[in-house]
Amino acid sequence: DAGITQSPRHKVTETGTPVTLRCHQTENHRYMYWYRQDPGHGLRLIHYSYGVKDTDKGEVSDGYSVSRSKTEDFLLTLESATSSQTSVYFCAISESGSPNEKLFFGSGTQLSVL
Amino acid sequence: AQSVTQLDSQVPVFEEAPVELRCNYSSSVSVYLFWYVQYPNQGLQLLLKYLSGSTLVKGINGFEAEFNKSQTSFHLRKPSVHISDTAEYFCAVSGPIKAAGNKLTFGGGTRVLVKP
Numbered sequence: 460d461a462g463i464t465q466s467p468r469h470k471v472t473e474t475g476t477p478v479t480l481r482c483h484q485t486e487n488h489r490y491m492y493w494y495r496q497d498p499g500h501g502l503r504l505i506h507y508s509y510g511v512k513d514t515d516k517g518e519v520s521d522g523y524s525v526s527r528s529k530t531e532d533f534l535l536t537l538e539s540a541t542s543s544q545t546s547v548y549f550c551a552i553s554e555s556g557s558p559n560e561k562l563f564f565g566s567g568t569q570l571s572v573l
Numbered sequence: 574a575q576s577v578t579q580l581d582s583q584v585p586v587f588e589e590a591p592v593e594l595r596c597n598y599s600s601s602v603s604v605y606l607f608w609y610v611q612y613p614n615q616g617l618q619l620l621l622k623y624l625s626g627s628t629l630v631k632g633i634n635g636f637e638a639e640f641n642k643s644q645t646s647f648h649l650r651k652p653s654v655h656i657s658d659t660a661e662y663f664c665a666v667s668g669p670i671k672a673a674g675n676k677l678t679f680g681g682g683t684r685v686l687v688k689p
Contacts, residue, residue: 492676517676558667562675
């Protein structure tokens with residue numbers, strides 16, 4: 460299994476509070492991704508990173524920010540959590556970012572915003 | 574823009590019976606096609622992918638998929654399922670082929686429940 464650790468695994472928070480999710484990899488892969496999984500929508504890309512301090516938006520980036528200060532860590536921040544951000548969040552990594560490459564996924568973080 | 578439609582949200586099937594999961598995609602450019610599987614309380618794992626060449630692709634655990642360009646489909650099949658195949662299956666596309674970053678577009682998923 461690829462060395463991807465997501466923390467926390469579960470979190471319950473209140474509307475309006477900031478939340479940070481962490482993804483840590485030990486594979487030294489260049490590309491890292493944050494997806495959210497919602498019933499009926501599959502997984503949708505929030506943000507991705509193609510190197511330290513290099514990030515870009517995905518299709519559902521509103522309300523989220525990311526940071527990557529080290530190759531191994533990719534942080535996802537909800538500045539002011541809303542109930543619509545209740546979801547399961549998955550981090551993924553890939554080595555070169557080529558579109559024909561497979562992604563390796565973490566085990567996910569279940570976030571509930573009350 | 575590209576999109577993926579998985580035509581069945583749930584598929585119940587008896588053990589040792591065949592199963593087919595349907596996937597259709599739309600894209601104005603050439604794409605790569607993938608099937609991922611998610612077992613309960615786990616992340617996604619790659620089952621198989623189509624890049625080019627033979628339209629019949631074989632993956633892990635006895636699964637195979639057939640790419641049909643004219644019908645823009647990439648259906649997944651297994652001739653005989655096991656209880657352990659109970660999972661959610663996602664079809665996905667990536668591209669355009671020369672883009673940077675493997676930004677997958679996923680379908681909504683198909684839950685397969687294998688009954689004894």
